Every structure is written in C-alpha cells, then in structure tokens.
Amino acid sequence: MRARSIAAALPSGSARKPVLLLALGTFALGTDAFVISGVLPRVGADLGVSLSVAGLLITVFSGVYAVGAPVIAVLTGNMCRRRALLIAMSVFVLANVVAAIAPNYAIMVVARVVAALGAAMYTPAASAVAAQLAAPQERGRALAVVLGGLTLATALGVPLGTLVGQAADWRTTFVFVAVLGLIALVGLARSLEAMPSTGVASLRQRIVVAGTRGVPSSLLATALSICGVFVIYTYLAWFAGLTAGITGSLLTVVYLIFGICAVISNLVAGVLIDRMAPAKVAVISMAGLMVAFLALSALARLGTPGVVAAVVLCVIVAVWSLLGWMFNPAQQQRLLGVAGPHGPVVLSLNASALYLGQAIAGVIGGVLLTSGPSVLPIAAVGCEVLAVGAMLISARRTARPVVPAAEPAATPA
CATH class of the missing domain: 1.20.1250.20 (MFS general substrate transporter like domains)
Structure with a gap:
C-alpha cells in the first residue's frame, strides 16, 4: 500500500x-x-x-x-x-x-x-x-x-x-x-x-507585483521570521556543543530530528491551512518559535552539558521544527491570495525574501557569538516579534486586496 x-x-x-x-x-x-x-x-x-x-x-x-x-x-x-x-x-x-x-x-x-x-x-x-x-x-x-x-x-x-x-x-x-x-x-x-x-516575468513586472498592496510587508515578514530561525540554525552545531555537550557524529541526531519534524510540519501545515486562515497559521508558527527560542535561551543559561541537557535540547529542536516549518506554506498561501493571477511571481519574490533572511541571520548570529549561546535565541525572538508586526500590517492592508490590472495574468515566475 x-x-x-x-x-x-x-x-x-x-x-x-x-x-x-x-x-x-x-x-x-x-x-x-x-x-x-x-x-x-x-x-x-x-x-x-x-x-x-x-x-x-x-x-x-x-x-x-x-x-x-x-x-x-x-x-x-x-x-x-x-x-x-x-x-x-x-x-x-x-x-x-x-x-x-x-x-x-x-x-x-x-x-x-x-x-x-x-x-x-x-x-x-x-x-x-x-x-x-x-x-x-x-x-x-x-x-x-x-x-x-x-x-x-x-x-x-x-x-x-x-x-x-x-x-x-x-x-x-x-x-x-x-x-x-x-x-x-x-x-x-x-x-x-x-x-x-x-x-x-520581466524585472518591471516583478517590481509591479512587489508593490501590490500587502506584498511588501508580507515579504518583510518572511525575511524576518526566517532570519530568526537561522540566527540559531546557522550556528546550531556550536550551540549544541556548548549547551548540551553534543559534538561529532552525535550532531547528526539533532539535524535528523529537525529534518523529520520539518517534513511532518509541512504536512500538518497543509491540513491547518485548509481549516483556518493562512495568516493565523503563520502567526501560530511564529508564536511557537518564540516559545521554543526562549526555551533554548533558558537551557543555555541553566543547563549543564550532559545527557539530560542533550535530551532537553532534542525535544526543543523538535518543537522548534514542528512549529517553525508551518510558516512558509501558510505564507505562500497568503501571498497567492493577495497576488491573484501574479501568484508565481510573488512566490519567487518570497523565495528571495527567505534567502535574504538567511543571509542576514548569519551576520547577526556571527556578531552575537561572543556574547554566549543564550543571547542568540533572544535575538531570534526579537526577529519573530518584528515578523508578527509585519504580518499584522500586511493583514490590515490586504483586507481589501488590490492586484494591479495592467500586467498580464498567469505570468511565469
């Protein structure tokens, strides 16, 4: 079967x-x-x-x-x-x-x-x-x-x-x-x-679609939320070693847990999006990320590297991935609703925003490394708070979505 x-x-x-x-x-x-x-x-x-x-x-x-x-x-x-x-x-x-x-x-x-x-x-x-x-x-x-x-x-x-x-x-x-x-x-x-x-789509068409009401703030929310995730993920091997004593081949377990939960999260996101507004699913995802990142910061402050800390870290990573990976499917669905016939173009812009968030995260995390492992999750929480703010602004602006009519429909990305 x-x-x-x-x-x-x-x-x-x-x-x-x-x-x-x-x-x-x-x-x-x-x-x-x-x-x-x-x-x-x-x-x-x-x-x-x-x-x-x-x-x-x-x-x-x-x-x-x-x-x-x-x-x-x-x-x-x-x-x-x-x-x-x-x-x-x-x-x-x-x-x-x-x-x-x-x-x-x-x-x-x-x-x-x-x-x-x-x-x-x-x-x-x-x-x-x-x-x-x-x-x-x-x-x-x-x-x-x-x-x-x-x-x-x-x-x-x-x-x-x-x-x-x-x-x-x-x-x-x-x-x-x-x-x-x-x-x-x-x-x-x-x-x-x-x-x-x-x-x-031409660059001009992409610029026009990027200016659609609600799209700029949505793309900003994508960049900020992904930035929060990658502030920690970029340096996860370093973080796991300092806070839980997980090094060498054992790191594979952490990344495997994160990856398997990401797949599950994508499947769950599809079900949730069919039952509630995509914006609500995205906000739930970001709120869950805040909780997971606060838990990581607490582990870094209170935990002592060892078996218990390693188990706790793996549990938090699982929750982080399960909740965090719901964001992008929900955000994509939102953008499709906002952009209408220009969906493929706006999804390609969302992909660029996603990678831009990753790029910025590497810089932020690198600057904060010397402050210790507990600081990175706090910075990640800050990114998610800003992302929620951008999402709320986008939701207000798309209450009555207006899609530019001058561009041809079904433009390939």
Missing part, C-alpha cells in the same frame, strides 16, 4: 523519470544550502578563521541566491530549458568540487558564490521543466515532487551530510553534494530533450 501511494504521488508515463531527476537536483541544492551548518566549526578551524567569519559562508550563499535568482531568471528567460538546467547543474557541481579542495577561506567564498548562482539558475528552470513535462492534470504533482526535494534535503540530506563530515572530514561533505549533483546532471542530460522556454 505504501509503495502504491508513493507511486500515485508521482506523474505518470515518460515524465516520471526526469521529474525524479529534477527532484534529485533540488535535493542536492537544498543539502548544499543547509549542510554547512553541521560542519561549520570544522570548516572555520581548518580554514583558519573564526566561527563568525565561517558563518558568513552561509550569508554569502543565501545573499547571492536571493539577489541572483530573479536576475538570472530574466537573463536566461529565453534559453532552452534543457540547456539552462545542464549549465546550472554543471556550475553547481564544479563549485562544490572547488569547495571540497579549497586551500583557503577566499577560495571557499568564491566556491559558495558560484554554487549559489548555479542553484539560483536551476530551481526556477526545474520547476518550469516539470510543469512542461507533466500532463495538465498532473502538473501540481510534478511541481510538488521537484520542490519536495528541498524539504527532503532538510530531513535526510543535511543529517547525512553532517554525518559524513563529522565521521570523515568536512571536505567530504562537499564531495557528497557534488556526487548527488553529478548523478542528477548525467541523468538529465540523457533523459531530457530540447525544451523551448515559455517565457518569464
């Missing part, structure tokens, strides 16, 4: 194999974006930089992705989709090979910039190809599978990458990611035929 249900979730016919390969590509990208958190202390020590400076590697990746995704989408809008995918994944694989052999921090930064550019080019192209490959009645399924690779990366890719990096060497983690990308690249090169582009 389980095998049948999984098969039913996939598109049928000739689209199935390439869609799975596209999902493998997003799995590799998602793993690459987040896995460095689990090996960050080792990366910093090996490259001769402080933990806060090493954390900027996440800031660089996320910042380049946030800015690069919409720009690259426009610049490559008329390129054959197959060609765009293969170029993007080739760049991504090469960047991770360079990261694996980087002799110093400067080369590592360059590798992360190039990897982010590859990822920023790949994800929109993969979504477009999945929609073209699948039959009209299966397009939603195909897109869910491809974008599900990012969620699965959090649940499985990051813990595996962390285990590899802790058991062997952090450089092996990037070899692991490069191999995943290479498998996807070879598979896509063999299974995809030339596919013309269906076009993308």
Whole structure:
C-alpha cells in the first residue's frame, strides 16, 4: 500500500523519470544550502578563521541566491530549458568540487558564490521543466515532487551530510553534494530533450507585483521570521556543543530530528491551512518559535552539558521544527491570495525574501557569538516579534486586496 501511494504521488508515463531527476537536483541544492551548518566549526578551524567569519559562508550563499535568482531568471528567460538546467547543474557541481579542495577561506567564498548562482539558475528552470513535462492534470504533482526535494534535503540530506563530515572530514561533505549533483546532471542530460522556454516575468513586472498592496510587508515578514530561525540554525552545531555537550557524529541526531519534524510540519501545515486562515497559521508558527527560542535561551543559561541537557535540547529542536516549518506554506498561501493571477511571481519574490533572511541571520548570529549561546535565541525572538508586526500590517492592508490590472495574468515566475 505504501509503495502504491508513493507511486500515485508521482506523474505518470515518460515524465516520471526526469521529474525524479529534477527532484534529485533540488535535493542536492537544498543539502548544499543547509549542510554547512553541521560542519561549520570544522570548516572555520581548518580554514583558519573564526566561527563568525565561517558563518558568513552561509550569508554569502543565501545573499547571492536571493539577489541572483530573479536576475538570472530574466537573463536566461529565453534559453532552452534543457540547456539552462545542464549549465546550472554543471556550475553547481564544479563549485562544490572547488569547495571540497579549497586551500583557503577566499577560495571557499568564491566556491559558495558560484554554487549559489548555479542553484539560483536551476530551481526556477526545474520547476518550469516539470510543469512542461507533466500532463495538465498532473502538473501540481510534478511541481510538488521537484520542490519536495528541498524539504527532503532538510530531513535526510543535511543529517547525512553532517554525518559524513563529522565521521570523515568536512571536505567530504562537499564531495557528497557534488556526487548527488553529478548523478542528477548525467541523468538529465540523457533523459531530457530540447525544451523551448515559455517565457518569464520581466524585472518591471516583478517590481509591479512587489508593490501590490500587502506584498511588501508580507515579504518583510518572511525575511524576518526566517532570519530568526537561522540566527540559531546557522550556528546550531556550536550551540549544541556548548549547551548540551553534543559534538561529532552525535550532531547528526539533532539535524535528523529537525529534518523529520520539518517534513511532518509541512504536512500538518497543509491540513491547518485548509481549516483556518493562512495568516493565523503563520502567526501560530511564529508564536511557537518564540516559545521554543526562549526555551533554548533558558537551557543555555541553566543547563549543564550532559545527557539530560542533550535530551532537553532534542525535544526543543523538535518543537522548534514542528512549529517553525508551518510558516512558509501558510505564507505562500497568503501571498497567492493577495497576488491573484501574479501568484508565481510573488512566490519567487518570497523565495528571495527567505534567502535574504538567511543571509542576514548569519551576520547577526556571527556578531552575537561572543556574547554566549543564550543571547542568540533572544535575538531570534526579537526577529519573530518584528515578523508578527509585519504580518499584522500586511493583514490590515490586504483586507481589501488590490492586484494591479495592467500586467498580464498567469505570468511565469
């Protein structure tokens, strides 16, 4: 029964194999974006930089992705989709090979910039190809599978990458990611035929949609909420070691708990969104994050590294992930309601806001590291409070949503 249900979730016919390969590509990208958190202390020590400076590697990746995704989408809008995918994944694989052999921090930064550019080019192209490959009645399924690779990366890719990096060497983690990308690249090169582009929204169209009433404050809420999450997640390996004594391969357990709960949270969010207003689900998520972050701060202040502290930390991480990962599905649903026919464009803007929040988080967390582990969760709470404020402003402004009528409907992202 389980095998049948999984098969039913996939598109049928000739689209199935390439869609799975596209999902493998997003799995590799998602793993690459987040896995460095689990090996960050080792990366910093090996490259001769402080933990806060090493954390900027996440800031660089996320910042380049946030800015690069919409720009690259426009610049490559008329390129054959197959060609765009293969170029993007080739760049991504090469960047991770360079990261694996980087002799110093400067080369590592360059590798992360190039990897982010590859990822920023790949994800929109993969979504477009999945929609073209699948039959009209299966397009939603195909897109869910491809974008599900990012969620699965959090649940499985990051813990595996962390285990590899802790058991062997952090450089092996990037070899692991490069191999995943290479498998996807070879598979896509063999299974995809030339596919013309269906076009993308121009920068002008994106700017117009970004100015829709309620959208700017919604995007600000996304950036702030994700910033709060990543202020701690970026330095989670460091935090777990100091507060609970969890180091080495045991870190895999923490990331595995976080990832599995993220998948569960996404499923729960879908059910809740069908039963209550998406804005309410988003606010519940952020309120839950505040409670979890306050608990982390209390653990850092009162706890003594050991078995009890380790168990408590794992429980808090589970609650954090279960509640926190409800935010983005709810926010996406809100934005679709606000943007109307411009939904694909506003969702791409939301993705950029998400990565921008991650980028800012790396800087904030790095500055606060010297203040001790109890301070980071308090900063995260502050981000969530501001995010709730932005959400309330957005809700007021979208009470009577007004969508610009001058732009064409169903503009591709």
